[in-house]
Amino acid sequence: MPLEVSASVPYGNVADVQIAKRPGEYEVSFAAHPHGGPECLWFCFRIRRAGVRDPERSRLRLVLKYSENMLGGNNPATLRPVARGLNGRWERLAPGSAEPLPDGRRNVVWNLEAPDPILDIAFCYPYGPPELAALLEDCGGYWHSDTIGVSPNGRPIVRLSNRYGEPESTEPGLYLVSRQHSAETTGSWVLDGLLRELAAHGDAAPLVWVIPFANMDGVMQGDYGKDNFPYDLNRAWGPVPMRHESLLIQRDMQRWARRCSPLLAADFHSPGGCESDGIYCFLVHPKHCPEQYDQTLKWTGAVRSAMADEYASDNFERTADYASRWETPNFTRGAADTFQIAAFSMETPYGQSRDLVLTTEHYREAGAQTARGFLAAG
Numbered sequence: 001m002p003l004e005v006s007a008s009v010p011y012g013n014v015a016d017v018q019i020a021k022r023p024g025e026y027e028v029s030f031a032a033h034p035h036g037g038p039e040c041l042w043f044c045f046r047i048r049r050a051g052v053r054d055p056e057r058s059r060l061r062l063v064l065k066y067s068e069n070m071l072g073g074n075n076p077a078t079l080r081p082v083a084r085g086l087n088g089r090w091e092r093l094a095p096g097s098a099e100p101l102p103d104g105r106r107n108v109v110w111n112l113e114a115p116d117p118i119l120d121i122a123f124c125y126p127y128g129p130p131e132l133a134a135l136l137e138d139c140g141g142y143w144h145s146d147t148i149g150v151s152p153n154g155r156p157i158v159r160l161s162n163r164y165g166e167p168e169s170t171e172p173g174l175y176l177v178s179r180q181h182s183a184e185t186t187g188s189w190v191l192d193g194l195l196r197e198l199a200a201h202g203d204a205a206p207l208v209w210v211i212p213f214a215n216m217d218g219v220m221q222g223d224y225g226k227d228n229f230p231y232d233l234n235r236a237w238g239p240v241p242m243r244h245e246s247l248l249i250q251r252d253m254q255r256w257a258r259r260c261s262p263l264l265a266a267d268f269h270s271p272g273g274c275e276s277d278g279i280y281c282f283l284v285h286p287k288h289c290p291e292q293y294d295q296t297l298k299w300t301g302a303v304r305s306a307m308a309d310e311y312a313s314d315n316f317e318r319t320a321d322y323a324s325r326w327e328t329p330n331f332t333r334g335a336a337d338t339f340q341i342a343a344f345s346m347e348t349p350y351g352q353s354r355d356l357v358l359t360t361e362h363y364r365e366a367g368a369q370t371a372r373g374f375l376a377a378g
Contacts, residue, residue, distance in 0.1 A: 013222035014045035029063035037228035042183030060114035072272020080351035085116035127188035149248035165259030173260025182218025182225030187268030193367025235326030237334030265335035267345040278313030295342035303373030
């Protein structure tokens with residue numbers, strides 16, 4: 001077959017690939033690989049044309065299988081993957097269309113031109129170490145980059161900071177985390193914009209420590225990472241940490257808390273694949289942390305005031321009451337309990353916010369607006 005499909009790319013994930021010739025086009029059908037977890041959503045792979053392009057087949061038909069098994073994969077119109085040819089720019093695909101099968105299942109189909117010999121496909125804009133390196137370079141040395149330990153598979157866990165602080169300092173301090181669920185890349189893009197905006201404020205910004213890739217193994221392995229076994233990283237934050245990454249970060253937060261006056265812990269996520277009504281925040285639940293809930297409202301209120309309506313959900317401030325596979329605390333509750341501070345997680349849709357089709361620049365702008373809210377609240 002003149003087409004080859006490979007997951008041997010950064011953050012690669014694909015399964016059950018089939019390639020077929022059709023009149024005027026090739027068809028590549030595929031599925032998202034769960035990589036050992038109960039939930040799947042992320043995919044990222046390369047289509048390579050072997051030999052000379054077939055002039056009789058200039059189009060490509062992408063067929064996503066088993067979307068009903070993906071977290072939030074039930075609305076094809078909101079699933080907007082990205083594609084990258086030889087120009088190196090990721091671009092959104094048009095909305096997918098549902099193709100029903102005889103037994104009641106359905107596929108999701110996209111039709112596109114594919115003139116280049118190599119085409120990369122991903123569920124959303126990838127964000128990894130190269131993008132982080134670009135952020136650090138663009139910020140001109142404002143952010144320190146230090147390794148606080150290694151992942152279960154031996155990869156460095158990096159922490160950024162704008163200042164190290166001083167023992168017993170009363171300087172206001174924020175601790176930020178992203179990619180606990182390893183493929184929730186919109187959280188990284190929002191954090192990217194937030195950090196760029198804080199860097200622009202220089203010494204006027206509070207002391208900020210940041211873990212950009214909490215689940216580094218999952219990021220590099222192409223895991224989706226939601227509820228992955230042996231333990232979801234965002235449910236591993238009890239007094240006895242249930243994952244090595246949470247142990248490292250808990251100890252780093254204790255170090256941070258000794259060098260500032262802790263005010264806020266925030267965590268950047270993406271929701272299910274079909275959510276499209278804007279960015280929103282999960283606050284620490286008032287039944288667990290009533291005082292911290294009231295503190296958190298000040299921060300999320302400031303962020304909502306700074307965020308444009310086209311980005312923010314009408315239901316911006318929420319508490320998580322959905323069923324969980326885990327009984328242990330998540331990051332925000334763990335931080336609120338341990339340090340008696342405000343804490344929330346921000347959820348940024350993958351594909352669109354209402355009618356706005358989201359790009360990396362939109363994510364970054366939402367992050368910049370979040371930073372302005374932090375500056376107003378702090």
